[in-house]
Amino acid sequence: MDSFSDVVSPRISAGRLDEATLASNFADAHPALTDVQARIEADRCFYCFDAPCIEACPTGIDIPSFIARIADNNLRGSAETILSANIFGGSCARVCPTEILCEQACVRTKGENKPVQIGLLQRHATDHLMRSGEQPFQRAPETGRHVAVVGAGPAGLACAHRLAMLGHRVTVYEARAKGGGLNEYGVAAYKLPGDYAQRELDFILGIGGIEILHGRALGRDITLRALRDTHDAVFLGLGHQAVRALNLSPEPLKGVFDAARFIEMLRQSDKSKVAVGDNVLVIGGGNTAIDAAMQAKRLGAREVTIAYRRGLEHMSATAYERDWARTSGIRILPWRTPTALLGDGGVVTGVLFEDTGDGPMPEPADMVLLAVGQLFDPAALAEADAPRLENGRIAVDADGRTSLDRIWAGGDCTAGADLTVAAVQDGKLAAIAIHQALSGEN
Ligand SMILES: Cc1cc2nc3c(=O)[nH]c(=O)nc-3n(C[C@H](O)[C@H](O)[C@H](O)COP(=O)(O)OP(=O)(O)OC[C@H]3O[C@@H](n4cnc5c(N)ncnc54)[C@H](O)[C@@H]3O)c2cc1C
Ligand code: SF4
Structure with missing residues (x-):
């Protein structure tokens, strides 16, 4: 993660709201049914x-x-x-x-x-x-097969769980200190409050037969070749690890952050210690933009604006999420293409938007969050023998099979809806296909 202290500016500060207000702002957004x-x-x-x-x-x-x-x-x-x-x-x-x-x-x-x-x-x-506390799933008798799963996000864990149900032994290689992927590090805190992601992870692991090795990154600590040599099959659930660059000049200015990193920090820290601007401008049109804006507001930012380069109907954030943002006091400005950051003494003061007929439009801000898209980062696969990519993601067939023998992939690192539920389905289908492939070898 970018060091927050490197980019924080004097206009950005923590503790805008008291503890009780923060706790209420980040509590479960939707009350449960009785x-x-x-x-x-x-x-x-x-x-x-x-x-x-x-x-x-x-x-x-x-x-x-x-x-x-x-x-x-x-x-x-x-x-x-x-x-x-x-x-x-x-x-x-x-x-x-x-x-x-x-x-x-x-x-x-x-x-x-x-x-x-x-x-x-x-x-x-x-x-x-x-x-x-009950565990409803039992493992089938041990098959003696051992599968490597890379990435403990929804795709990897759904795959691991189904493989464990089918009697295979699974080792999950996870780069980070905690499992759960974006359920732990990305999804808005008020959707999955408290330690829900970790409790769900414990429930999933409760089936047995799944071991997670943390701090083990493919491409850094392990190679695909080594995994293939030591396991019967491999599933890659690497997610998105890179962010799209906006290349606005002059960068870097203090007060400009990547929105996904801001959200990650917010998820992993005491909210009273997370610094936020008074006037926050979010650039982007997806759910990350909405989530970043909503959480900046809930941290105590007075003004929060989302600027999107096309019309509202083109935003990938759903109409429901957009309405939720608006009723939370967030302004959404369509048809705003950023052309430059505005700064003073190395600190951001706003963003200049393209001239749409009335002259270039400046929008003041003391904090700018960039939410212009996450990308799959193929760096982890920089080996001679790597699976084929298509449009920047790992190419797979309907069962998640990659171009390499005994290697499957799914979730955000492959083409699809980039939703938790889609990643889970990918992992499940790949596990079933791996099971069939391994059973056929008997
Ligand atoms: C800010 C944000 C908010 C979102 N909100 C929603 C929402 O409200 N609803 C929804 O349905 N979806 C939402 N999504 C999308 C959803 O979170 C993803 O589609 C889903 O998490 C994808 O699951 P995954 O397992 O493919 O990837 P991830 O959840 O990203 O998990 C990938 C895992 O792989 C690990 N990893 C990566 N590289 C390596 C490596 N080289 N070696 C070992 N481990 C590695 C990562 O650390 C991570 O644990 C959101 C996404 C973002 C960014
Ligand atoms: S569509 Fe589904 S949820 Fe709706 S009424 Fe029919 S069965 Fe019930």
């Missing part, structure tokens, strides 16, 4: 035949079945239905953009414009199981 509310909501489901919500879920959770079990007060059975399709069902219930997935497809959306609250029901069931 048992009664969950039962009433479950009763709204029509249990559709050929349910469109299942089709819209990237992990294919049998949504009407899990909702029916909630209605029958069988929360454990409901959670098992969810987790057998998506072992990250707990975090996906909190972070999935359900408004463009299952809930958008729900027939109640079309009829009454009020879908069944599938995400909240999913959370109700999975929270019940996690609270109970």
Whole structure:
């Protein structure tokens, strides 16, 4: 991570809000359903035949079945239905953009414009199981096969869990000190508050047969060739490790940060110690831009503005996320292409935007967060024998098979939706394909 002290400016300071306000600002954004509310909501489901919500879920959770079990007060059975399709069902219930997935497809959306609250029901069931401390999954008898997984994010862990269920031994090689990937280091703190990501990780590892080796980075501490030589198969779940450059001059100025790094620091620190500007300008149009803006506001920034180079309808942040930002007091300015940073004495004072007819538009700011996109960094694969890339990511077939024998990949390091749920599905499908390949070798 960039050293925060290198880029912090005198206009940026920590402790703008008292501890109680900070705690409330970063608490769970969506209150959980009570048992009664969950039962009433479950009763709204029509249990559709050929349910469109299942089709819209990237992990294919049998949504009407899990909702029916909630209605029958069988929360454990409901959670098992969810987790057998998506072992990250707990975090996906909190972070999935359900408004463009299952809930958008729900027939109640079309009829009454009020879908069944599938995400909240999913959370109700999975929270019940996690609270109970029960482990619903058992491993199949040991196969004697050993698979290497690189990256302990949603893709890698979903793959590891399914392989463990199928009786394989798994070693996960993870560069960082904690597992969970962006669930731990990236997703907004108010979506996965407290230590949820680590508790879910413990639950996933509870099946047994999975060992995580931390501080072991592919390309730095280990090579793909060595992993291939010492394991029966390898899964790469490396995520995005690079950020798109904006190349605005003059850089570097104090007060300019990469938004993903800002979020990571915020996730890993005492919030009262995280410095934020009074007037924050975020450049970008995706969920990282929204999350950075929302969290800057919740840290106590007075003015927060998101500037995006195209129209609102082109933003990759969903309409729901945009409305949430607006109702949180964040300004969103479309059609703003940044051309230069403005500075004074090495400290940022604003951004100059392209002339759209009325002259170049300056926008003042004492903190600028750049959220113009994360990229897969192929540096970890800089070996003679590396899998083929396509459009800057690892090329895979529908089962996650790369161009190299016995090497699979999935999640953000491959093409796809760049969502937690999509990474989980990639990991699960690759595990099934690895199992089939290894079984065929017997
Ligand atoms: C700020 C932000 C907010 C987001 N919010 C949401 C959201 O609200 N909802 C949603 O659905 N999605 C969200 N996403 C996207 C989602 O987090 C990702 O799509 C998902 O985490 C991808 O999972 P992954 O396992 O492929 O990668 P990651 O979660 O990035 O995990 C990759 C893992 O691999 C490790 N690794 C990387 N390189 C190496 C190496 N060389 N050797 C060993 N280990 C390595 C990393 O340390 C990491 O643990 C967000 C993303 C960001 C950046
Ligand atoms: S589409 Fe809606 S009503 Fe139909 S099964 Fe799915 S959640 Fe229930």
